[in-house]
Amino acid sequence: MAAWLTKPQPILSLDNALSLIGILIMKPAPKSESLNQFLNGVFNREAFITDDVCVSCKTPAFYFRDDLSKKEFSLSGLCQICQDEVFGTEEPV
Numbered sequence: 758m759a760a761w762l763t764k765p766q767p768i769l770s771l772d773n774a775l776s777l778i779g780i781l782i783m784k785p786a787p788k789s790e791s792l793n794q795f796l797n798g799v800f801n802r803e804a805f806i807t808d809d810v811c812v813s814c815k816t817p818a819f820y821f822r823d824d825l826s827k828k829e830f831s832l833s834g835l836c837q838i839c840q841d842e843v844f845g846t847e848e849p850v
């Protein structure tokens with residue numbers, strides 16, 4: 758019997774481990790485009806809010822109807838228009 762057969766082999770060699778990591782990096786789990794956009798929005802949310810840019814429509818968010826909407830932007834990163842689309846307007850126009 759060859760010596761290398763009797764010697765205990767590691768389950769994963771370093772090369773195997775690296776190629777496995779490569780596969781994981783190269784092939785991310787399939788996600789829908791909208792979910793990707795949502796995740797990107799979540800992860801970049803603070804940067805958008807700091808820059809006064811809406812995380813959803815990517816336009817500058819300077820106008821807010823009231824302090825509540827302004828506070829909502831600091832939480833969700835949604836501009837007034839997107840807030841109205843998501844939450845609806847409180848008063849019927």
Ligand SMILES: [Zn+2]
Nearest residue numbers: 811814836839
């Ligand atoms: Zn918006």
